[in-house]
Every structure is written in structure tokens, then in C-alpha cells.
Amino acid sequence: MRTTYPGYAGFMSDEVTALRAAAYQVPTDQPESDGTLEWSSTVLVVVEADAGGRAGLGYTYAHQSVVPLVTSMLADVVTGRDADDVRRTWHAMVRAIRNLGTTGLAAMAVSAVDNALWDLKARLHEMSLVDLLGPAHESVPAYGSGGFTSYDDNALAAQLGGWVEQGIPRVKLKIGRRPGDDRHRLEVARKAVGDGTALYADANGAYGVSQAVEWSHVLRGEFGVEWFEEPVSSDDLAGLRAVRERRPGGLDVTAGEYLPNPWSARAMLDAHAVDCLQLDVTRCLGITGFLDAAAVAAAYQIDVSAHCAPQQSMHACAAVTMLRHLEWFHDHTRIESMLFDGAVEPSDGGLLRPRRDAAGNGLSLRRSDAERFRVA
């Protein structure tokens, strides 16, 4: 219902009337693994929020168990609230999940709803999401990410080389599942992308500190790697710091993709654990939590790099002053182009330009294509 407040000519607001959620489990195009996990499918949870005859769309990559959390608990918190009051509603949701823990699946559920509410507000005001958030950048640099440990040499070279051919000057591969194979895999990767491409490596927490320090010298010294992600578990803040203190110059130690809220970002930064903080708009309590965590990083003079979900994330990224780049992750770019109309591709040397000619995030779910993957 749209309300006009007496005394505030032209000020109108809409109540959120409903929250809807659905989960889609999409098989990978081939088996995928990294240093510590193997998977054959990815679950996309889409939330839609209704107000004023419009629907906002947000999502997270999680598990289908997020769906009932959204449609029961969070729907009760959100419906009836002013669609313009996204931050107030976010605060109410965070209070509501206190006993569940403001982490993990509950944080992913809040993330998807918060993302949908920002999109809804932008659509109600007929603005692009990036313009509503306040752009600090016209475009967002992307880096190609995949290079799974399950790939053979040909698949690894084709994927990484393909991004370089597309004009993306930064690419990342996974390492750490079979450390004995990694020198060879890094040789294949470096040969495929050439010397002019920034090469990144992600161990997903596969190493202990001593092993990670040894690998940091191999990565930098033998292969010119610039970015060593999760050399040890990102739960081990002291371990990350220990690697950071003993790595060679020119190699950044990074982590943060699992951070579930801005206050856990503070703990990681307090520990001086990273050179660049990774944040995920689908895990860190949505766009609101992502921007708050980015502000914490700015206070430490640390850059932010966004983890995954690129089509939704690029709008929030463009609003982060100290932004480094956004992860153009194979799984997610594939799913988002399969299931959403309005997805954009990197251009002009790997730059993503959030659409400003469409309201909100510019995305709409292709329901007919998505339905066969629906699991909740």
C-alpha cells in the first residue's frame, strides 16, 4: 500500500507486502574441486520482495534450507515495513536471527533478502541499483576465477587462456589438493596466460603455516604469482598473519570470502591477517553488511575484493571507494547467464559496467529456464 504523509508533499512510501524464495540446484558443466572441497552442483537461492506493484530480486549461493528461513521467519520481520527503510529492516532481521547465530545459513538468508530489498527500492524509485547506492566507480575490474584442481591440463589452459583472450588481464587457479602436481599446473597456467597477465592462486585453506610459507616463495619466485588466497584456513587468523609476515614481497595474502558479518571482518583486520579483504555480498549480510564491512576495511586502509555473484555484486562494488576487483567465478557467471536476463559481460580490458539504463540490478529470472533446476 502506498501512503502519502500529510505535511510531506510528494513523500510517498510503499509497504513490503510479500517475500518469496526459491532454490535452484544447477549441475556444474564438469566435476569441480579446489584444495579442500569437491562439488558437482551449485544451489542458487532467489528471493523476491514485493511492494508498490514491483518486485525486487536478490540472491545467495547457499543451500535450499535457506528458503523456509526466508519465507517463514524473515518474511514475518520484513512484511509491512517501509520499502525505503532498507537499513532499518536489515537491523530488524539481524536482531531476529540472534538465537540462530548471525553467521552461516542465517546470514545467507538475510543477505538474499537485503539484496532483494535494495533492488526493490531502486526499482520503486526507477533508478539503477548502483545509482541508488552512490557510485564511486564507473566500472569494476573483474578477474577470471576457476582453474579447478579437477581440470586436466587442456581444460585448465583453455579456461584461463580464454579469459585472457576476452581481455581479462587477471586470472586465478585453485591449488593445494595434490601439492605434488601444482608446479606442473602452475607451469601450464603461466604458459596459457603469458607473462603479461596477473596470476593468482587460491589454496582454500589447504596448507598449514609452514607449508604455506614455503609455497609463497615458490608461487612468487618461480611463477610471478601476485595473490595467495587462503594459504591456511581463514578461521586461523594468527596463521594467516604468520604467512603474511614471512611471504616474499609482491605477493598479497588474502581471505574473507566466508565472513558472515561486518564485525567478523573487523576481527580479521584487527589480526592483520590480510593485504586485501575479500567480501561476499551473498554471505556478509547482503549489500548493507558488505558496505559496512568495506567501511571497516577502509578504516584499516585495506582494499576490498568482492567474492563471486558478479551480476549482483558489481553494483555494490561500484559503491566501494577502496575497491580492487570482483571475482568473475566460472560457476556463477555460467549460472547467472543461464538463469537471468540482463546479465552483463566484462569488456574493455576486463571491466564490468553495472547497467544504469535499467531499474535496480537490471536482472530478471528466466523462470521457464530455471524451473527444471528447482529444489525448493
Ligand SMILES: [Mg+2]
Ligand atoms: Mg576463494
